[in-house]
Amino acid sequence: MFRYFHYFILFIILVGCSNDDSNSPKVVPEEIENPIIEPEIGLARFGTNGINDRGVKLFDTDKGFVSFEYEDYLVGPGINQGKWVIRRLDDKLKIIDSKVLENIPFIQIQDIHKLDSDVYAVIGNNIGNDVETNKKATVILVNEMGDEINxxxxxxxxxxxxxxxxxxxxxxxxxxKLYLSLGGTSTRIIAAFGPALSLIWEKFYSLSSARVFITLDANSIYIAGAESISGENFNVIFIEQLDVVTGEKLDGWAFTQVEMDVNGLSSLNKLLNDDGSVYLMFESLFVVGGTENFSRMGIKILNKATGELTESTIPDLAYGYDFELLNDGFLFSGYAKNDERQIIRTDKMFDTKWSYTVQDASFINDVGISADGDFLFSGYYGKGIDGNADLFQDVLLGILTSEGTLK
Known part of the structure; x- marks a missing residue:
């Protein structure tokens, strides 16, 4: 009995000494949770509370994540200046460091491509009021610290x-290699550049209004566009297959598309392909009775073997921002008919497998696929309403698992 009492007294003394020793490490039991709980680990929101902040693209690397963003800075009373920013983030999308890209002159970034673990190609248009710099298409290579390489x-x-x-x-x-689709006043150009940004080949088209998109497979580059016919209620969708090495035309198709409504506006905004098909993403806006309108999003599908063009809609989306090809289907971002911003995974028949609603999102600019098979997205979210002095939008970045849950 005395022996156990002695151990008890010794235990009290040791505990008391431990509590009084300010130099001793403090051990927090694992079962005690941090009172500050982040509700969504795979979602990050940050920015300057500017009126035009937005996430452009999120990449995974072997060191974490890299994001490219646009931020609005208040530089004077009522004066905002936009700047492009590159951030390095950890695996929980927490900021490691950031850098303003002083060498990026673009008002508009068209896309950003990851060349290897440390180099990114920033593709954009410097659209300004200066005649000398107006609409100059530019390619800039930067490293993960934002330093210009070429x-x-x-x-x-x-x-x-x-x-x-x-x-x-x-x-x-x-x-x-870098492949570009370019548009001028009355000319469309497809051009291929090598890794040092030297021109390999170029192909010119006399088109007054078509926006031409590109996609590639191992041996071919496919281009597609919709050319409006002036004064007529239809347009022509054209698709061409070019040799990826020389740019020479291998095959081509053209399809007359009749509009559903005299006020309908149809446009293409992305092109993808697999072994058997070419997929053209489009949206159409239809005016009903001159007062109401609705939009729909769909995919036009070219069967390469037969040359047949069919169409499929995405019932859960009214408007599409982006889409990517998966091994067993597709990944879409857009907004639903209830105005929610969603990321949707479908099978090859475009039937929804799951959808994820991005709360408070105003726009999902880009969706991508990580090396681990996760889905990365970027865009912006906003607060306030139009005309409200407190209106702002900030950067939105996120990671979803392949099953549609936050990482």
Whole structure:
């Protein structure tokens, strides 16, 4: 009995000494939770509370994540100045460091491509009021710290048809080469550049209104656009297959598309392909009775073997922002008919497997796929309403698992 009492007294003394020793490490039991709980680990929101902050693209690296963003800074009473920012983030999207990209002159970034673990190609158009810099399509290579490695003004490399008002419409970086679709006043250009941004080949089209998009497979580059016919209630969708090495035309298709309504406006905004098909993402806005309107989103599908063009809609989306091709289906971002911003995974028949609603999101700019098979997204969320002095929007970044839950 005395022996156990002695152990008890010794235990009290040791505990008391431990509590009084300010130099001793404090051990928090694992079962005691931190009172500050983040409700959503795979979602990050930050910015300057500017009126135009937005996430452009999120990349995964072997060191964490890298994001590119646009931020509005208040530089004077009622004066905002936009700047592009690169951030390095940890695996929970917590900021490690940030840097303003002083060398990025763009008002508009068309896309950003990850070339390897440390180099990114920033593709954009410097659209300004200065005649000398107006609409100059530019490519800038930067490292993960935002330091410039190389840059070109695209029109300086084109042998014919290039001008200072040439803008980049679409871009792809595949097999260490950059492919660009460019639009001028009355010319459309498809051009291929090598890893040092030297011109390999170029192909010109006399088109007055088409926005031409591109996609590639191992041997071919496919281009597609919709050319409106002036004064007529239809347009022509054209698709061409080019040799990926030379740019020479291998095959081509053209389809007359009749509008559903005289006030209907149909446009294409992305192009993807797999072994058997080419997929064109489009949205249409229809005016009903001159007062109400509704939009729908769909995919036009070219069967490469037969040349047949079919169409499928995405019932859960009224408008699409982006889409990516998966092994067993597709990944879409857009807003639903109830105005919720959603990311939707479908099978190959475009039937929804799951959808994730991004709370408070105003726009989901981009969706991508990480090396681990997670889905990355970026965009912005906003507060206030139009006309409210407190209106602002900030950067939104997120990671979803392949099952549609936050990482």
């Amino acid at each position: 840059s070109i003004i695209v029109s300086d490399f084109l042998t014919e048809g290039g001008s200072s008002n040439t803008t980049i419409i679409d871009s792809k970086w595949v097999n260490n």
